[in-house]
Amino acid sequence: MPEAIALVGNPNSGKTTLFNALTGAKQAIGNWPGVTVERKAGKLRQDKTVVIQDLPGTYSLSPYTSEEIVTRNFLLDGELSQVLNVVDATNLERNLYLTLQVMETGRPLIVALNMMDVLKKQHHRQINLDKLSYALGVPVVGISAMNGTNVPELVDHLLTPNAKTYAYPEYDPRVESALSLIQAQLKAYPAEKRRWYAIKLFEQDEQVVEKVQLTDKQQDDIQQTIATAEKLFGDTSDAIMVNARYDFIARVIAMSVVDDNDFSESWSDKIDRVVTNRWLALPIFAVVMWAVYYLSIQTIGTIGSDWLNDTVFGSWLPNLATRWLNQWQVAHWLQSLIVDGIIGGVGAILGFLPQIMMLFLCLGMLEDCGYMARIAFVMDRLFHKFNLSGKAFIPMLIATGCGVPGIMATRTIESKQDRRMSIMLTTFMPCSAKLTVIALISGTFFPGQSWVAPSAYFIGILAVIGSGIFLKKTRLFAGPPSPFVMELPAYHLPKFSNITRSVYSRSRAFVYKAGTLIFASCVLLWFLANFNWQMHMVSQNQSILRDICGVIAPIFAPLGIGDWRATAAIFSGLIAKENCVGTFKIAFGGGTMAHFQSQLQQAYAPMAGYAFLVFNLLCAPCFASIGTMYKEFGDTRWTWYAVGYQCGVAYLIATIVNQAGALVAGTASIWGLALAAVALLLILFGLFVKRPVTSNLQKAI
Template identity: 60%
Template sequence: MINVALAGNANCGKTTLFNALTGANQFVGNWPGVTVEKKSGRLKKHKDVVIQDLPGIYSLSPYSPEEVVSRRYLIDGRPDVIVNVIDGTNLERNLYLTLQLMETGLPIICAVNMVDLLKKQGKRINLKKMEYLLGVPVIGISALKKTNLDVLIDMMIEEKHKEYSFPKYDDRLESALSMIEDQLRGVVSDEDLRFYAIKFFEQDDDVWGNVALDSTRRSEIEELIKTAEKVFGDETGSIVANARYDFIARIVDMSIVNEKDFVMTASDYVDMVVTNRILALPIFVLVMWLVYYISIQTIGGAGSDWVNDVLFGELVPDTATALLKSWHVASWMQGLIIDGIIGGVGAVLGFVPQIAVLFLCLGILEDCGYMARVAFVMDRIFHRFNLSGKSFIPLLI
């Protein structure tokens, strides 16, 4: 039996690939103790291959239920192969998760999806060079058009036990990680040393709380972390994040071939503005103000006014009053029904138009990709508070 895990960012085409690989051989439920959907299935024509579709995530930091579920499955369940589905049109953002998946030491295949859309943008990815830089198998696919899926299936079976070297970061960071690995040796398995060393260095609460270390080893690691923060002049979480982004920048610079070097697409212009270090937050404030204005002040507000003033202010109460009087219902009962039941229900339903318009606006922002860009921008800031960048949206709402 071969267990394959599909991992990737939200909206990268992972579910489309899962449906194409499994067809009708799917099982849907919830992960134990978490209201996060669990989808698994058997590979078509290969009943001995079980595919687990992990929730869409941006990192393996345990800041959301999806990230907790994915990390526990990968570390505790240890699938035979990880197929990392990468959105080829947003390579930099997707590779951040790729590096974290590689840090687990599990066998991995990078399936670069949407290569057909990349061609329309006048770009292409040198997959051989990307494979050389990462040190893991890389294949270009189109889950929607089912391009190269047969090759991917062969790789999933053949690459089951292939090993690779971990991504190498700054020499000073590597030195610190190596010393933390020495402290963890014998406490965690050798195959997990790299992952746990990085998580201890990042001061991951889940790891610090669940890995049993004696006081001597724990104090040694704490001293290493303090020394590293003095050397880098930054917090350890930011040190690792910056090291990953530097590594990603080298891959992107060397792998992406832009056939229109001096021509920017509309998406490039949008990214340049909405993810700008200075303009990103003011633009986000403006967008959320527009959402508020539309959902509360104008369209949603008008709907709520009609429900409150007309529907439950005149039509329903007047109709109910006339009906109850014709039935000669006692006055106290009329008051209970009209002022209590109808008035109470109307007070609640009056908010429905505003909430409906609000979530419609947020759905549009999610589908057009703006929410993913906001999460990307806010991730570095919220990482300092042990939160994911995605948590900014519900926090604001």
């Protein structure tokens, strides 16, 4: 059986970067038994018999989330030879808290002190690795996972048999006395686990209390010991253990760390004084996101997209295919399928690849340099004003790439109500698939206007905030928000390899999706748009697709898109949001991108096009995301509640957008304005009139 090494660490400690460096990012992906938390494992480059098991990032082993439970259970009961604990050298005090809890399990341990290069640049703190190793009693290796510094030395430690045992951390003598009394009640359990069980029983950890089998007398004796300690310290037992660990950490820091100037301000702190300022943070964030979308949609990204749309998929490839097909005397219907359905439909989507890659590049740089972590901190401050959990913004950041991992990232939220609400709202953010719709609408109806693309991002945020205000007033989601604690990594220059890997993996997923799911969708849509019920090839206005969608189309009339083409695009977006663009082009009969955009301009008013954008931004996501929602909810009714709520919000807001545009243009109708007024009143009622529920209903639905 291969040797297993558990990789543990705080979020943002560089654990994933080190995992990639050790394994070459050749991961085996799956789920942990019994839970829907993703597990990652990879073989060590230098020795394929050694498996690195990347455990979910956690701040402690006191489990509240599914990630923390997975990490703790694997450390206690998993088959592993040793633990590799990644510690952020720039946040030593906070990271050592997890280190002590790992040591309490008694597992063989090696500490990888990461980000030593960043610490060196700060010039105000020095860590003596030998003294730190002596104080903890375990090997400590200083590394930089990003630059690869000392990673070979770390591998040597991993491959060297580590039979040395270490002493458990010794805390306050009064705490140790209480732990000894509790251990005396646990003689039926293995000696190497008694101390850990004693600590957890002293902390009154609910899961351990339920797991440990004790007699009534043993339970009474333990409770009496805990009560005595709480009276002696004047605090709760769990708080006593927290303070005891930090007291131990303070002694370790005093022995091994030299602060040249505790009061000096690093350049990272100076930047934070501006970008996290109470008044400047949000305006700066708005400017940054405007710049991101401007570069992606309006300038640099557009250069590549225009070339692909106009040259490659607009003329060169269709003309080449048509010439070859004519030479081969291919049937007309098959020529239409290849040129209009496949090249036209899939090409209309792939044409936006440069813009998507530019967006991934910009977001990757912001993430890698540490800025997006600050935005999570800033949004937490904003969210809390509306009784929302700042933790919900992390999944939303992830969802800008894809809604599926964004929904899965809600697992880090402890509160069941907050987690369910975050699952419902995360897909309001524009993912890469929705970017194709954003690029199409902004380029067709609002050329040269740089506000359109970033407005989609901020509409998503406003929809989240507004929905949070309303949903928190209902019985299903009432209650205080979950606390949000995270480390802010020091700013650093983005690493080229990290950025290119991120852009490549995300872009490859986009192209793969276009070549598989979207390819099949375009073939099906072409058939429905070119054949009637008698299986005769006809024009689009006499097709099966027109008959089906024509029945549903009047529902979308208040949005200004009440024709069968827009309806077909909306429903095909449930398969994949990119399909909206391909479906439109197939439904309008193909042709060049310029001709296609001209047809859109003739068919819809600009604000109707924007309403189409808003609706597809906020309505139910693709089937893959809906399936992930179902998996995370674990309940069919909750999934339907989420889909229904998303579609309802999208319909109300898109109606208001289109009718407001029609009012300004002088084309509004009485019934349209009346419907928009009703929609606006419903939103205002939910935000400002509806009273919050005073009791917090805990019943699971």
